[in-house]
Amino acid sequence: MAILKTFFYLLVYPGLVFLIVYSLFCEWFDRKTYARLQNRRGPLHTGKAGLLQPAADLIKLFSKEDIVPEKADRIMFTALPVFGLAIILTSAMYLPIWNYSMTKTGFNSFPGDIIVLIYLLSLPTIILFLAGWHSTSFFSTIGGVRVITMFFGYEIPLLLSVLSPAILAGSWRLAEIAQFFQANPGLLSVNVIGFFIALAALQAKLERTPFDIPHAETEIVGGTFTEYTGRKLAFFRLITDIEMVVGSGLIATVFLGGFPGGIFSSFIWFIIKTLFVIFLLSVIKAAFSRLRIDQMVRFSWYILAPLGILQIFITLLVKLKF
Amino acid sequence: MSITIPIGPQHPALKEPISLKMTFDGEIIKDADIRLGYNHRGLEKLFEGKSYVQNIYVTERICGICSHSHTTCFVNGVEKLLGIEIPKRASYIRMLIGELERVHSHLLWLGVAGHEAGFESFFMYTWRDREIVMDILEESSGNRVHYAINTIGGVRRDIDETQRTRILNSLKILKERTDYYKNLGTTEPSFVARLSGIGILPREQALSLCSVGPTLRASNIDMDVRKDDPYLAYDEVPFEVSTADTCDVLGRTVVRIKELFQSYNIIEYILRNLPAGDIKAKVPRKVPAGETVSRYEAPRGENIHYIKSNGTEKPERLKVRAPTLANYPATVAMLKNGFIADIPLIFAAIDPCICCAERMVEVKDTKTGRAEIKTFDELKKYSRDFYKNHKKIKKDTVWPF
Amino acid sequence: MMEKSLISRLKEFLAEKIVESANPSKRRIFIKVLPENLPDTIQILKEKTGFTHLSTITGVDKGETFEILYHFANKIAVLTVRTEVPAGKPEIKTITKIIPGAILYERELQDMFGIKVMEIPDPRPLILPDGWPEGNYPLRKNWKYQRPEEIIPGGGK
Numbered sequence: 001m002a003i004l005k006t007f008f009y010l011l012v013y014p015g016l017v018f019l020i021v022y023s024l025f026c027e028w029f030d031r032k033t034y035a036r037l038q039n040r041r042g043p044l045h046t047g048k049a050g051l052l053q054p055a056a057d058l059i060k061l062f063s064k065e066d067i068v069p070e071k072a073d074r075i076m077f078t079a080l081p082v083f084g085l086a087i088i089l090t091s092a093m094y095l096p097i098w099n100y101s102m103t104k105t106g107f108n109s110f111p112g113d114i115i116v117l118i119y120l121l122s123l124p125t126i127i128l129f130l131a132g133w134h135s136t137s138f139f140s141t142i143g144g145v146r147v148i149t150m151f152f153g154y155e156i157p158l159l160l161s162v163l164s165p166a167i168l169a170g171s172w173r174l175a176e177i178a179q180f181f182q183a184n185p186g187l188l189s190v191n192v193i194g195f196f197i198a199l200a201a202l203q204a205k206l207e208r209t210p211f212d213i214p215h216a217e218t219e220i221v222g223g224t225f226t227e228y229t230g231r232k233l234a235f236f237r238l239i240t241d242i243e244m245v246v247g248s249g250l251i252a253t254v255f256l257g258g259f260p261g262g263i264f265s266s267f268i269w270f271i272i273k274t275l276f277v278i279f280l281l282s283v284i285k286a287a288f289s290r291l292r293i294d295q296m297v298r299f300s301w302y303i304l305a306p307l308g309i310l311q312i313f314i315t316l317l318v319k320l321k322f
Numbered sequence: 323m324s325i326t327i328p329i330g331p332q333h334p335a336l337k338e339p340i341s342l343k344m345t346f347d348g349e350i351i352k353d354a355d356i357r358l359g360y361n362h363r364g365l366e367k368l369f370e371g372k373s374y375v376q377n378i379y380v381t382e383r384i385c386g387i388c389s390h391s392h393t394t395c396f397v398n399g400v401e402k403l404l405g406i407e408i409p410k411r412a413s414y415i416r417m418l419i420g421e422l423e424r425v426h427s428h429l430l431w432l433g434v435a436g437h438e439a440g441f442e443s444f445f446m447y448t449w450r451d452r453e454i455v456m457d458i459l460e461e462s463s464g465n466r467v468h469y470a471i472n473t474i475g476g477v478r479r480d481i482d483e484t485q486r487t488r489i490l491n492s493l494k495i496l497k498e499r500t501d502y503y504k505n506l507g508t509t510e511p512s513f514v515a516r517l518s519g520i521g522i523l524p525r526e527q528a529l530s531l532c533s534v535g536p537t538l539r540a541s542n543i544d545m546d547v548r549k550d551d552p553y554l555a556y557d558e559v560p561f562e563v564s565t566a567d568t569c570d571v572l573g574r575t576v577v578r579i580k581e582l583f584q585s586y587n588i589i590e591y592i593l594r595n596l597p598a599g600d601i602k603a604k605v606p607r608k609v610p611a612g613e614t615v616s617r618y619e620a621p622r623g624e625n626i627h628y629i630k631s632n633g634t635e636k637p638e639r640l641k642v643r644a645p646t647l648a649n650y651p652a653t654v655a656m657l658k659n660g661f662i663a664d665i666p667l668i669f670a671a672i673d674p675c676i677c678c679a680e681r682m683v684e685v686k687d688t689k690t691g692r693a694e695i696k697t698f699d700e701l702k703k704y705s706r707d708f709y710k711n712h713k714k715i716k717k718d719t720v721w722p723f
Numbered sequence: 724m725m726e727k728s729l730i731s732r733l734k735e736f737l738a739e740k741i742v743e744s745a746n747p748s749k750r751r752i753f754i755k756v757l758p759e760n761l762p763d764t765i766q767i768l769k770e771k772t773g774f775t776h777l778s779t780i781t782g783v784d785k786g787e788t789f790e791i792l793y794h795f796a797n798k799i800a801v802l803t804v805r806t807e808v809p810a811g812k813p814e815i816k817t818i819t820k821i822i823p824g825a826i827l828y829e830r831e832l833q834d835m836f837g838i839k840v841m842e843i844p845d846p847r848p849l850i851l852p853d854g855w856p857e858g859n860y861p862l863r864k865n866w867k868y869q870r871p872e873e874i875i876p877g878g879g880k
Contacts, residue, residue, distance in 0.1 A: 031427045218440070290440025357849070362851075364861060532776055617796070640780075643779035
């Protein structure tokens with residue numbers, strides 16, 4: 001029975017099937033929100049209200065010709081999208097959704113899993129850099145270098161901001177952090193600054209406006225993805241979509257109190273909370289213009305990182321009072 | 323390590339083909355080189371084989387956005403050669419279309435600037451409101467792009483009372499919207515951070531490189547053909563030359579927004595003081611031998627036509643210099659020592675119209691016979707009926723997958 | 724009437740360099756100079772009369788000679804400096820050293836009329852394609868357009 005449960009967990013919910021379906025739905029939600037904020041209608045024609053549009057795009061990409069540039073490193077060029085998808089699917093396992101027990105540690109919930117999750121979330125960035133680098137075209141190389149430059153900018157603020165709820169809850173286990181905040185919902189307000197830092201950092205991680213510097217189309221064509229076509233590009237799209245779900249899941253866990261309950265109530269909580277985070281991400285996307293790479297790095301080091309440290313100080317003060 | 327990257331002829335930042343060869347050191351531009359000719363259509367040769375009336379329509383097709391600028395410039399020159407005065411109402415209507423065109427071009431530019439800076443919402447908003455101007459133009463001239471309102475000796479269509487009130491009403495909305503864009507474009511922190519301080523063109527350099535239009539005016543030089551060399555009835559219309567002193571892309575944005583307000587005022591003045599009378603004077607077919615230089619302030623800057631006639635129906639030589647070509651040397655100077663990220667913005671800041679600069683397009687048919695005129699509502703009805711009758715086909719269609 | 728005083732000032736500064744001058748309409752002035760005097764004339768115009776803005780350079784094929792017109796503009800008038808070079812030896816001195824913005828117009832002149840601009844800093848073709856045959860200058864009156872034979876790269880023998 002336990003094995004069946006684990007298989008269900010890995011393959012159906014919140015594993016492979018759910019992640020792919022839900023990430024496509026999130027892409028639709030994001031596109032629709034973004035479009036409505038811009039006075040457009042967004043996807044309309046495929047499926048009801050364009051719900052199937054992301055899936056249709058994906059299927060279209062899968063059926064397109066697959067080209068590997070002559071000068072590119074063939075093995076790395078082909079392997080990187082698959083690695084990326086595997087990593088990001090793995091990372092979703094560490095979100096505390098129904099299949100864990102508070103008393104026992106399991107394969108997907110143990111003290112320190114927050115660090116594992118952040119580590120797994122940062123790997124796709126390296127994959128993107130390598131993909132750009134091994135494409136060997138000018139635009140991809142510049143895109144790859146920009147990915148890694150930005151990575152040094154947002155990763156520290158993200159870690160700092162996620163750290164403060166962990167300090168407050170006194171645990172390195174996501175499930176325990178979530179449970180702590182479910183028990184003391186008032187304490188969520190301590191982490192407001194951290195929440196916004198994490199949102200900004202996640203936006204940068206997902207390479208969306210104002211941080212879509214690595215694939216700024218008007219500057220460096222497609223950036224890292226310039227040489228990618230067909231199936232491999234579809235993989236990268238899927239990676240970005242699932243990364244959005246897992247990233248907002250992480251934020252929802254540590255800042256919004258996680259997803260309490262069993263399989264059904266956790267499902268509802270997961271959808272409500274992640275969609276809320278994705279909605280905020282869409283608003284950020286619509287409200288700003290793209291920054292330059294130097295402005296982005298300056299922004300993260302001069303504004304985000306000090307704010308993150310401030311957040312930790314506040315948390316420590318609150319912790320001392322309790 | 324420095325690398326050379328070709329930006330163009332095909333590149334997402336460029337809407338038309340042009341080749342910019344850039345040499346980079348990391349993210350910094352060290353050198354830039356421009357190569358034209360990807361859009362060259364040999365129009366100047368074509369002009370010599372066509373009659374003056376035909377040439378109105380060829381000049382119209384030099385460019386899609388400033389089509390009225392080129393025809394007005396050409397027609398003004400020919401009228402000067404003929405030695406005729408056009409009716410006052412005609413010159414007012416020409417000015418009206420010219421200013422509407424400026425509004426449409428500047429709104430388009432604001433959107434493009436937003437797009438190049440990665441500010442897609444700004445792009446979507448300005449282009450939505452640009453539709454208001456496009457609708458006015460369609461209503462008063464019959465076309466959205468090539469208005470074809472000019473003819474030698476006057477204009478081809480009159481403005482009636484309902485059109486007049488409708489334009490005045492639309493202007494109110496446009497003014498309100500432009501005010502909002504003025505606030506947004508000059509205060510939104512991330513957008514301003516991208517625009518200010520890049521593409522610096524100091525005053526002296528702007529003068530020595532002979533740049534024109536908003537690019538020049540943003541370097542604090544109040545040169546505007548409408549003021550310096552008034553054509554049509556611009557000496558009767560009150561307006562100010564907009565300038566900025568920041569010499570950067572933000573300055574060019576501010577100049578364009580200020581010009582929008584000036585244009586709204588000019589349009590309002592024209593509509594309130596529209597003189598009565600004919601819209602067309604009678605003109606001979608043959609143009610006496612002579613030469614003239616005709617200038618026009620297009621949305622992008624000074625547009626100049628040199629017309630030399632030889633006493634026949636066809637011009638001996640017609641030289642066109644569109645504003646974009648004059649701004650290329652300045653662009654190269656502005657690009658140096660900038661960031662890669664600034665290339666599209668700096669290049670877009672001159673509002674490049676590569677078609678204009680290279681003068682192409684071959685006109686297959688210059689006969690503009692009066693086509694069937696349908697109102698927008700009729701068209702809508704037509705499309706609705708069309709799809710009603712075709713619904714069955716759509717239902718039974720088997721999609722290929 | 725400002726252009727009247729401008730013309731008299733031009734005559735004062737340029738003196739014997741002006742071959743002929745005309746003022747056909749309001750704010751339009753045409754003067755003619757010899758090709759060898761051209762750079763000096765433009766230098767004087769720029770320094771003494773404030774004609775710093777070169778609008779464009781026009782070439783005209785007049786059969787025996789090529790006419791080259793330099794259109795200048797300032798706030799008072801549009802001044803066109805005209806010069807003629809023989810068709811047999813079309814050569815003109817560059818003015819790019821005096822007015823840097825003239826470079827593209829001079830390159831265009833070279834491309835379209837085959838008028839050799841001496842000492843031009845950047846003589847590469849500007850508009851015509853790279854493989855354009857030598858000695859073909861599209862805007863000369865004796866040049867007729869002929870559709871070149873279409874060759875598809877890599878397609879058949």
